[in-house]
Amino acid sequence: MLTTTEFLVELENIDSRPETMFVQQHSEENYPLHQHQKTQLVYVRSGVAYLITPSKTYFLPARHYVLVPPRLAHRVLFHSPQHIITGLCFAEARDTDHPFFGKLGIYPVTDLLYEMLRYTESWYGHYGPEQYEAYLFLLNLKLVLPRISHHPLPLALPTTEDPRLVPVLRYIYEHIGELLELSGLARHFGFSPRSLSRLFQECLSISFGQYLKLRRMMAAMELMLKTRQTISEIAYAVGYNSLASFSNTFYKLVGQRPSQFAAREQ
Structure with a gap:
């Protein structure tokens, strides 16, 4: 787990290269509200989590992922002692106005997506066009999401x-x-x-x-x-x-x- 200082450095690093995919394997527990310039997928591999935004709290169970649109302030809070997450930040692609990538949603992880995310478990850092195979794999992972994610988990609790x-x-x-x-x-x-x-x-x-x-x-x-x-x-x-x-x-x-x-x- 990163310290808050290390996390903020990584956050700046993620957005420093708009053309790349960024893969991370750690918890965002206890980190402050933050936002990315890129669309982010957060996959809860184990444990029970909540996604916190300035206006709502979302239930985020294991074996689900949350799609966080660009520039939405958020943090992840865990209520279980053991938890693992995978975070994917996709290359910037004008996602804000996209009907799927432009809005927050929490979806079950299908068998196909589970295997694709599992394949990335040892990955970390930037993957740009120069890392062609890895970049293409992550791009295809992103593009398949709207085709396999049809029933978002509806529970959202307003906060104040x-x-x-x-x-x-x-x-x-x-x-x-x-x-x-x-x-x-x-x-x-x-x-x-x-x-x-x-x-x-x-x-x-x-x-x-x-x-x-x-x-x-x-x-x-x-x-x-x-x-x-x-x-x-x-x-x-x-x-x-x-x-x-x-x-x-x-x-x-x-x-x-x-x-x-x-x-x-x-």
């Missing part, structure tokens, strides 16, 4: 730095398995229910109820990847007393049943 709401969101995260109601939270933090409801809309552009559902689904997905708990145990652990209610909410937000997601991630 508003000091009035930050402790409330932290409390929700730390007590996700408990009964959490707007009136009780408002009373605990010295708000009226109406004021706290307005604060959620003002800072996050979603309601308290919507935020709580998203937070609970992210917690559930993390438990599916990190533990051997049953779906019923996980539902209870994230605050649901009804397995049917949990399953239906999960399906509406994620697009598949909890059992389907858990089976695919084994």
